[in-house]
Amino acid sequence: MTGFAALLEAIGDGVPDTAQYRQMADMVLDVPGAAALARLDPFSPAYREAALALYLSLRGRPEQGYEPGRDEPPARPPPDDPWTGLVPWSFRDASMASEHLFAYGHVLRHLGIPPGGSVLEYGPGSGQILLTLSRLGYRACGVDIDKAALGSITQQAHHLGLAVETERAGFGDGFDGQRFDAILFYEAFHHAFDFETLLIRLHDRLRPGGRLVLCGEPVVRAPTRAIPYPWGPRLDALSVFCIRRYGWMELGFTHDYLVALARTTGWRARLHRFAPAHRASLYVLEPITSRPIVPTLRAPVSWRLRTPLRASAHALAEMRRTLRRSSAQV
Template structure:
């Protein structure tokens, strides 16, 4: 395994980019290998609040520093290519790389299988680029709208789908400006969401675009271990794209991204396969003031406050630990929060539930039967905390289950 070189100035960065471009003359695989051998590092202080305007401005200033541009606009995402040369051989096929083509096909298939959309669903795809996902979806008979800020890509999609029974609707538009009188069953982002200059606003906008039973799919997005909540990615491929083309290349730390979805009224569930790093999809649905902790991929830092999940997928509950935390939608107009709880311990459990400025103690009798506990809300904080003593099934039932468990939470519902 090659040792990664750390670059901390633009002069050396340009040297590495030039080396990578020379490798590109050999093959796409050689280019990708060269870009994997270095990353950019900065000593750049960031404001603590990732939702603040100050944090946003700091990240955009870092983009300006690396890209050499004096501002970011959607025009910076321009992706020129020779239409006639590649109209019948688009990415990933023109790379002639078995690895790149294979990874892309696996990722697209994994996305389609994971979404599991009903026949004839309405789908809006943002940033479809070469149109590979668009083509797959349209060939399946879905009613597809493709939204892209690059007219050349839309021309390519029109060409590739022109003979299909269902015509793809193409819109030349920034994803942030998209509105529709039609509600869609799914919004798809395939390697695209990380180019959005205002991801918070886009997540808010999607509530008006998706049906109540619909979903958002974030596929092959850079949501992984990251040194800060969100911001510019500094790996070789990303800084090459930023410096050379002016593209905005963002990444997201998982706890930040999943918590943000929950805060903005979405319920996330993550699906992954070890067959490919691109086989990585987050499906988000509208929360509608109802949460089943067992069916949600919690932010990792919050997940660690709960007991280990059940291995039986048919057991729809999640056990708390000593102090379990869960983020919910911030803007909830409700007077009460209702918990459906079971206590599998051989004794009663006293618990304290905090929902902001209000806290309430409850006693849950020993019983696997479900019980409902309604807690009043005062100045909702956007999350709840459940604290209690824990017990070990292995010590009580001698069943080898050494987990420390609190209460079993079946669902949480907000009540007006």
């Protein structure tokens, strides 16, 4: 915690610069009680309660609970110059900006929308993807609870002569329940604590043949020190900083859990990796049926049984590869 405390003192009331951002992203904090979460069934109400309690312990003010309208404020006021003051340009770092530009391109490649089709983006942030979609002739719609962010997007669109529609609402809401050819979350889905209900609701927001794209989400192949459980608050210093400073919900997921979650809420999930920049890796979710699986029929096999078996299978496969390499060298 000493290094984290020193970083907090250096940042003060400001926001992390690029060097501090990277330093905190690589730093993992030891949080009491985190290990207990990994022993619970991640689909159970007890797990959900424990995950929320862990978030509240990191944020402070546990008696207030979590309310997205209050606890997801902007990090800072809109910049005077949106062309240089918004993400990714505000990083003033070519390498950092490239990660976002890679991600934008990967999203465009996998949206799967017809010419002139429609996209609904939740949590569009600085609006760079929406502006690009509008330039390409798509109907670009954005929903956010941050009024200032929406205003900045509208300002940019007006200056460029583009049609970008925005509406202030929460995840799953907005635009009077209209259906779209694609729905996008870019670095936004992990802010949804009630993500299971959200995934069920999103079935009603897609047109037939549509898809849901999750990009830039903190998903790991297997539990790590920063995400030591199937899902829950991330424990890297950058995430904890955002939880404490702003109150943001900063969740992380394992790949196996996210795929199982998608299946139990009626989606088929496919991962598309992007090796040059992990931020650009994305999941494409397509409806399995018109109705999600009935909650009482979910997870017929115990998660606590299935996960160790999968880990053992991976370990056995690695052992076999090692033996083959050894044999080849003899």
